[in-house]
Amino acid sequence: MISCRDAIERLWDYLDGELSPADTEAVAAHLAECARCYPQYRFEFAFLELLVRNGERMSPPPRETVDRLRRLIGV
Numbered sequence: 001m002i003s004c005r006d007a008i009e010r011l012w013d014y015l016d017g018e019l020s021p022a023d024t025e026a027v028a029a030h031l032a033e034c035a036r037c038y039p040q041y042r043f044e045f046a047f048l049e050l051l052v053r054n055g056e057r058m059s060p061p062p063r064e065t066v067d068r069l070r071r072l073i074g075v
């Protein structure tokens with residue numbers, strides 16, 4: 001399994017659908033299984049996913065939200 005740091009670093013591209021299928025699966029598997037990441041950040045992830053799904057492709061999720069996740073998790 002990839003590390004929490006790797007998962008957060010790839011979150012942006014993951015949500016934007018720009019990861020390779022293997023990386024996408026790795027991030028999804030991490031979020032589904034990691035006891036550290038998922039309970040703590042599920043609301044942030046849900047928020048970002050909502051933006052991606054409902055927002056326009058020209059308006060990606062706010063970068064500062066991803067940066068905040070990185071600070072929270074200490075990477």
Ligand SMILES: [Zn+2]
Pocket residue numbers: 003004005007030034035036037038
């Ligand atoms: Zn994790």
